Amino acid sequence: MPDSSPLQLTPKMESITQSVLAQAPLLRQLTDGLGSPLNIVLPDALDANVEAFRAVYRQHRLRGNIYFAHKANRSSALLRHLAGADAGVDVASLAELQHALGAGFGPGRIMATGPKNREFLLLAARTGSTVNADSLDELSELAALVAAGRLPRVRVMVRLAEFASRGVRLVSRRSRFGVPAARLHEALDRIEKHADQLELTGVAYHLDTIGLPEKALALEGCVAALDECRRRDVPAWSIDIGGGFGVNYLADGEQWERWTSELAQAVLGRRPPLTWNGHGYGLRNEAGTLRGALGLYPAYRPVSGPGYLDQLLTTTAPELRRPLGSLLLDSMIDLDVEPGRALLDQCGIVLARVLEVREGPDTLVRLELNSRDVSLEEHGVQMDPVVIPQNSAGFAGPAEVYLLGNLCLESDLITRRKVVLPVRPRPGDLLAFVNTAGYFMDFSATGALRQPVGRKVALFRAGDRWSWCLDEQYWPVPERAEAA
C-alpha cells in the first residue's frame, strides 16, 4: 500500500542546536538588525567534536594532530576557539595561513596544503609551518625560497596519490593532486638534495571518496612509503590521511530510505514528482529501467566523523593483513587528520526571512537568501529547514513547498527537492537551515546582483543565557577573576 504521508527529511539536531532555535526573540532581533541571510556559528560545539576524534586516538593508542580544514568555513570565531583546543589547522591559501596565525595558532600546529603560490610558500617557510607538498616541483620551489631567504629548515610532508593495488584492482577517481606513489623515490631524492632546506616529517594522502577500501589501500601505501624512509635513514614519523570523514545530517534513516525509494519511483513516472521539473538528481528513466546514479550526499550516515576514522583504523590492511591502527602503532607512526565538515558538525545555522508564500499547484516560498548563501544543493545534501514562526497564532501544517531564492535567475532554488515544513510558513517567519557550518555557509556565497552576503555572528553561552557578537569580535577570553 503506498504511503502518502509527507516525505520529511528531518535534520539531526543536538541539544546545542535545539537550544539556539528555542531563542526565537533573539534570532528575530538579530535578523532584524543584521539582515537576512544571517550566518550563526557556535564555537562551543567544537569542543565535543575535537574530543570525539581524540577519543578514537586514545582507543587506538595513537598520537598525532587533528588539523581543522579551514576551507570548510571562513569564520574567525571558530578558528579562535579551536586555537584554544587540542587541534591544529590545515590552511589552503595565503589568506587562510594569515588568518590562522592571527587566530593564535603557532606554526607547529599549522599544515599548509593544496595548490600554493610563492607568497603562500614564503610565509609558511618564514613562520615555520609544515608544508604539505602537492608536487615534486613544489618541493624544489620551496627549497629555493628557503635558501634565498637563508631561512631555517622547513618541515615538509609529501602528498602521495595513485596507490597500486594487487589482486583485486581498486579503481579510484583521477585526482589532480599529489605525487604518484611509484615516484616516492624522486621526492626523497629531491628532499635529500635540499637537506639544508627541507626536513621530511612524513607522507600524506587525501582521497575524495567515502569508500573505505580505497582509503585502506592508500594508508597502507603510506606505511610502505615511511618504510622506504626508514631504509634511507630519514626520520619521518607521520602520516596525514586528510579528511573526508563525513557527517550524519539526518535524524531518521528510514526517512532517507523512503525518500530515495520514492524519488526512484518518481523518476520512473510511477508517482507524482518530488522535485522541481521532475529533476532526478542523476537518476534517469530509460525505457522503464532506472539508469544513472544518485548524485546526492548520503545524508544519513550512521558511521561518520570519528566513527568513520575508527572504522578505517579497524580495517585490515589489504596486504599486511593487520588492522591499520595496529600497523601504525607497530611502526611507531603518528596519525594526522584534516577533518573539516566533521569538526563543524552542529556548529552553525543559516537563517533566512520568508518574503512571500505563493499558493498554486505547488506552494512556493520565496526567501531572502539564495542557493549560494546556503549551498546545500551544490553539495548534494538534503535536509528540511526548521520554521521559526513570527507569532504563534493559527499554525497549519505540515506543508510541502519549494524554496525559491532571491536571485533573478530561473535556477535559483535553494533545493530542487520539495521540502516538508512541519508548519506552513508565512511572510515574516524565519527559516533555519541547521548544521550548515561545514561548507554550506560561506563557501560559495557571492555578491551577485549586489544581493548582500550574510553577516556572521557567534552565539555563545554567557552564564545561563545565550549571548552573541559579530564573528570578528569573538575571542574566547575567560571571564576576569574576581579581585582578591
Add this chain to the structure above:
Amino acid sequence: MRFDDMTEAIGNTPLVRIDPAVHGLRNIDLYAKMELLNPFGSLKDRAAWQMARPLLAGAAERGDTVVELSSGNTAKALAMIAGLHGLRFKSVTNRMKVPEIKDLLLLLGAEIEELPGQAECLDPSDTEDPLARMHRTLTSNGSGYVHTDQYFNERNVEAHLHGTGPEIIKDLDGRAPDYFIACVGTAGSSTGVARALRQHAPDVRVIGLVAAKSDFIPGIRTIDEVHEVGLFEPGVYDTVETITADDAIDGLLTLVRRCGTPAGPTGGGAFHGAVRHLRAIDGGLTERRTAVFIVCDRVESYLSYVRERRPGLFGRPAKRHDVRTLTEAEVADAPTVEIDEALRWPGLVVDLRSPYAFQALHIDGSINIVDELFAELLHGGLPFSRRQPVLLVCPVGEKSARYAALLTRMGHPSVRSLAGGIIAWRDAGARLVRD
C-alpha cells in the same frame, strides 16, 4: 552419464519435496528446485552458459576477455566457462562483499576490478556514474571485451524459459505449480520461469522476494535496486515481498540442518519467504496445492557472511591461557622495566609487533613473534624455559604488559614488559636497528 565437457552437466536439477514436518503447511506441497547441484555451483550456470555460448566463436583467436558486472555466482560460472575456452575473465563490481567469492574468483584466474566509492565532496556537474562510463568502454567497437550483460540480456531469461521452467513442469507430472516463489537478482530466473509456467497455466501466482533496503543478502537486490535491472518487469510478479538478512539465515539454517540441503542465503531467503507467504494462505485452503521455490547456490561460500551476523553459531570452547581472562589487577601488577634497565637486559627480547614493522626497525638482538601468533603459542603452554629471562616489547607497553601478566600467571619468574613500549624507547633516543 558421459559428457564431453562440464557445461553439458548444466541443468536437469532435481525437484525435491520439503518434509511437511519442517515447513508445517497442511494443504500445500512445497518443492525445492535444487539449482545448487549445477556443476559450477549455482543457478547462474544456466544463464552464464546461455549468454556466453553465442559470443565464444572467434573470441579466443581475437584474444578477447569476457567481462561481466558481477560479484557472485555469474562471475564464478563465467570464469569457469571462459577458462574452458581459453579466454580471460574480468569481473567488474561495485564492492565485492563476500570474501570467499573474491578469493575463489582470484583462484579461478579472474581479474577483479572494484569501482570507486562515492565522492565525499560532491561534484554535481559529474552526472556520469562509473558504471555508465564502464558500459561505454565495453560497448565501443574493438574493445577486446565480450560483455554478457546479465542485467539486460534476454538470453538470461531464455535460459530459464526453456530450461528451469519446463523442467519444473515435467517433474510435477506435466502440471505447473500453483505458487512460484523466487528471489529477484538479475530477474532472469524469476522472469524466465514465470513465463514458462504461465504459458502452461496462466493463473500461477508468482511471488518475488527482494531484500530490505538497508540490508544485504548476496544475490538479492533491494527494492530500489531492482529498478536498475533491465530484465525486471513489475508485471511478472503478483506480489513483491521483502525479506531480511536475518530471515535468509533462518531459512538457510532450516535447509542445512533439517532438509539435507546445503543452501546459501538466497535459497534460505526463498524458503523463508515461501513459507511465510504460504502460511497465510494454507489455513483457508480446501484442496491441495503445490508451490516451488529455488535453492540458488551452496552454503560454503557464505561462512564469513553468516559468521558476521550470527557469531554464536560458530562458538568454540574457551582456550587455556587467554589474555582476555586477565583481571585488571593482574594487568596492573604486570612486572615492567624502564628504558635504562632494558638497555642492560640479559635475556631474550621478544617484539610482539607485526613482522613488517619489526623489519623496518627493532631493538638489536630481539626476536619477533607477532602478538596473534604469541597468543596461539601460549594456549599450548610456556614457549620458553623458566630460567630464560624474557623482555616483551610492543608499541606502547600495553599489550606487552598483558602478556607479561599472563606469563607470570603461567609460572614464569622473570618475564618483564618494556614500560612505554618501543615508542618510549625511540623517544628516549635508544638505538633501533634494521638488519
